[in-house]
Amino acid sequence: MYKKRIAALAAVIVLMPAQAALAQGSVDVEDILYRTADMLGMLRTQREVDRLATLVYSGTGTAVIDGEACAMESYKASVRYAIPDQEHTFPVPGMRVDISCAASGAERHVQAVAGEYAWNETAPGVGATPAPNTVRERLLEVWLVPQGLVKAAMAAGPETIASREAGNPVLTFPLPEPLDDTVVKVTLDPEVFLFHTMPNGVRREFSHRITRVETELDGDAVVVSYADYRDWNADDYKADVLLPGRMVWSRNGATVLDLTLTESNTYNPYVIMPVPENIR
Numbered sequence: 644m645y646k647k648r649i650a651a652l653a654a655v656i657v658l659m660p661a662q663a664a665l666a667q668g669s670v671d672v673e674d675i676l677y678r679t680a681d682m683l684g685m686l687r688t689q690r691e692v693d694r695l696a697t698l699v700y701s702g703t704g705t706a707v708i709d710g711e712a713c714a715m716e717s718y719k720a721s722v723r724y725a726i727p728d729q730e731h732t733f734p735v736p737g738m739r740v741d742i743s744c745a746a747s748g749a750e751r752h753v754q755a756v757a758g759e760y761a762w763n764e765t766a767p768g769v770g771a772t773p774a775p776n777t778v779r780e781r782l783l784e785v786w787l788v789p790q791g792l793v794k795a796a797m798a799a800g801p802e803t804i805a806s807r808e809a810g811n812p813v814l815t816f817p818l819p820e821p822l823d824d825t826v827v828k829v830t831l832d833p834e835v836f837l838f839h840t841m842p843n844g845v846r847r848e849f850s851h852r853i854t855r856v857e858t859e860l861d862g863d864a865v866v867v868s869y870a871d872y873r874d875w876n877a878d879d880y881k882a883d884v885l886l887p888g889r890m891v892w893s894r895n896g897a898t899v900l901d902l903t904l905t906e907s908n909t910y911n912p913y914v915i916m917p918v919p920e921n922i923r
Contacts, residue, residue, distance in 0.1 A: 670805040672796075675812050678851040679831065680793045684874075684884030684909070695790055697723045697914035700875060700886055700907040706742060707899040708752050716745035718902060721914045722785060724794055735759075736819075737916040738785045741767060755916045756781035759821065762922045771919040779822060783860055786818050787867055789853045789887065792829055795819055812851070822860075830855040836872070853887075866893045875907035884909035 680686055680693065687694035701719045705712065719741045735758030742752045753764040754777070761778040762771045786795045796803045796816045803816035814829045830853075837849040856867040871888035874881050886907050892900040 670807045670812050672803050672805045672814065675805055675814060675831065675851060676793055676796055676803075678849075679789075679853065682837070682849040682851055682872075682885060683790050683793065684882065685790055685793060693794070695724070695884065695909070695911065697721070697911050698788075698790065698884070698886070698907065698909045699912050699914065700904055700909075702902045702904040702906075704900070704902040705898075706744075706901075707897075708742065708744070713742065713744035713750075713752075714746045715902075716743040718742050720784075721912075721916075722788055722791070723914045723916070724785075724791065736782065736785045736791075737914075738781060739764075739767060739914075739916050740784070754781060756785065757916045757918050760918045760922050762919065771922055773922050779825075779860060782822055783818070783825070783858070783865070786822065787827070787856055787858075789869060790884075792827070792853060792856065795827075796829070811854075825858055825860055827856055827858040829853055830857075863894050864896070867891065874909075875904050876909060877906065880908070880910065882909045 681691075685693045685695045699719065699721045701717065703715050703718060706715055706718070707713065721739045721741075723737050725736065737755070737757035739753065739755045742754075744750045744752070751766070753767055754774070755762055755764060755771075756778060759778060761774045761781050763774050764771050785791055795818050796814055798819050799816035803814055806813045806815070808830065810833075812831045812833055814831070815826060817823050818825050818827060832852045832854050833850055835848045835850045836852065839847045839849070841847060852872050853869055855869070856865075858865050868891045869887035869889070872885045873888055874883060875886055875888065876882050876884075884907075886904060886909070888904045890900065890902045890904075891898060
């Protein structure tokens with residue numbers, strides 16, 4: 644079911660060329676998703692299809708881990724998605740988060756998820772112990788990355804509904820399995836915030852940043868805010884893939900992650916999280 648729903652991602656974007664986008668005031672689902680995917684740097688080749696499979700981003704800030712406050716000395720997230728129109732695809736979405744807490748003797752927390760499995764590690768790929776109760780929470784993190792939200796909205800197909808609140812476009816849709824019982828509400832900023840002049844002299848405009856996500860996961864209210872979109876890759880490795888430089892997650896009104904980005908690698912870096920045998 645997941646593969647069938649995610650297959651809509653490439654198909655819808657291919658059918659939505661830039662010149663066919665509707666007026667700025669539209670709340671048409673395809674228009675919103677095209678503009679957002681374009682702004683995020685997901686559309687590649689002359690066909691403008693989604694080619695973003697993996698990304699890595701790092702930063703600092705604060706987090707709550709296992710109920711304890713953590714002043715993060717470092718934070719690194721490695722994320723992977725499927726590319727639906729390629730022959731060889733990742734079978735499931737996955738993510739590994741590697742956090743070192745400065746105030747607790749550089750205590751390290753490595754948290755991984757791949758499909759229906761979740762586990763903790765002492766270092767990436769080392770010392771796996773099962774964490775089955777965290778699967779849904781960690782998969783939520785995969786899909787609530789801005790690029791993941793576009794993929795999930797595309798996968799939801801006709802279940803994705805567009806509306807407008809206080810002048811801003813809003814998308815509402817269920818996430819892919821096994822979170823298909825979880826509906827997210829995504830608020831976007833329609834203002835143009837970035838211009839780019841093409842080699843042929845055409846000036847392109849970019850808008851529709853995702854600013855706020857609201858959902859409920861297993862009885863907990865989850866809100867994520869995003870700001871300061873940029874290409875956070877190194878100066879000699881820019882990819883025109885934008886990520887929010889500030890990500891703030893709250894659960895039931897309490898902040899559980901306040902992350903400020905320092906660097907990213909969005910040139911489809913090598914990201915894998917094979918499920919260890921003892922976890923299967």
